[in-house]
Amino acid sequence: MTELLATRGLETGYGTMQVLWGVDIDVGESETVVLLGSNGAGKTTLMKCLLGLLPQRGGEIRFRGESIGRLPTRARVQRGLAFMSELGVFPDLTVDENIDLGALFTPRARARTRAAELYDLFPVLKEKRRQAAGGLSGGQRKMLGIAKALAGDPKLLVMDEPSAGLSPLFVATVIRSLAACRAGGLSLLIAEQNVKFLELGDRVFTLEGGRIRFGGTPAEIQADDGLRRAYFGLGQDDPGQPDRGQAHDVRT
Incomplete structure (x- = not known):
């Protein structure tokens, strides 16, 4: 798969507070990647850094083979990056x-x-x-x-918690809308707490304390007992694999 976006050792923060520590993620052409994490994990900070709304302190951001970490937001948008904030x-x-x-x-x-x-x-x-x-x-x-x-007409749409403030019915509607967009070849990077968005994902990363803790497929995250317990609320004694329809919002 052709690489579209990649970060290597990405670090950033606010003032004297560092939030991201050596973050490595990547998104391929026509791929959907879900970034799972709870409140305070650093998801929004990562999204802002990708778009140049927050300066990186270390590492690299590559988009379509070009290092873009020093480019202003306008130039990143013109190259095909789009950002949908929680308000949007x-x-x-x-x-x-x-x-x-x-x-x-x-x-x-x-x-x-x-x-x-x-x-x-x-x-x-x-x-x-x-x-x-x-x-x-x-x-x-x-x-x-x-x-x-x-x-x-972006190449990659970066989204910060599209489920925020929505009922389960509207979450399903948003997921269907994004699936239709993805069918046209659009790449998606979706930062979320709601595991329902794994229905869209080709791959998933988990972000905890500003660090990537897991990277793999939705099937792999469901097969890992510790990750299932953390993100799906299921323990070791639960029979079988969780049905995606049972997945719930991990906000507490």
Whole structure:
């Protein structure tokens, strides 16, 4: 598989506090990678560092074969990185305006075509395109956040907890929407606490205390008793492998 994004020995933090310690992760072309971790594990810090919103203190970030650690955020976006934060949208802007903003660095003709494609993918947004994003339901705001991030035709979409604030029903809706995007060849890096997102993953990393503790496939994480107990709430005496439909949010 062709490497799209890779970090090697990545370190960063805030002020005198170091948060990430020697983080190595990678995402391949047309691959979905899930980064599991609890609150405070360093997931958001890692996402911000990948996009240049937080400077790295050590290590390297490579994207499409280029070292991008010293590039500004704008240059990383122009090279094909997109970021969807936990909020994801500007609530005072309309649906149309949010999607237009997501296509800021895209030629106007392509931006119009892309907007039409996204409204086909998310028809509920087309119905509300003149409405302020703040007036949408939680699930609709997440869809808009995805559409906004996709408006610039990224190669890799980096997402920070897309399940935050959503009911299980809307989590399932977001997962279906992302599966449709992935089918078109988009690569995804999804930072989450909710193990339901393993349904999308080709591979998974776990982040604890700013360090990568595990890297492998969703099947491998489910086969490891300690990891099953930590992330699925299942112990050694539980029979068989956990059904993905039984997976739950690990927030406590």
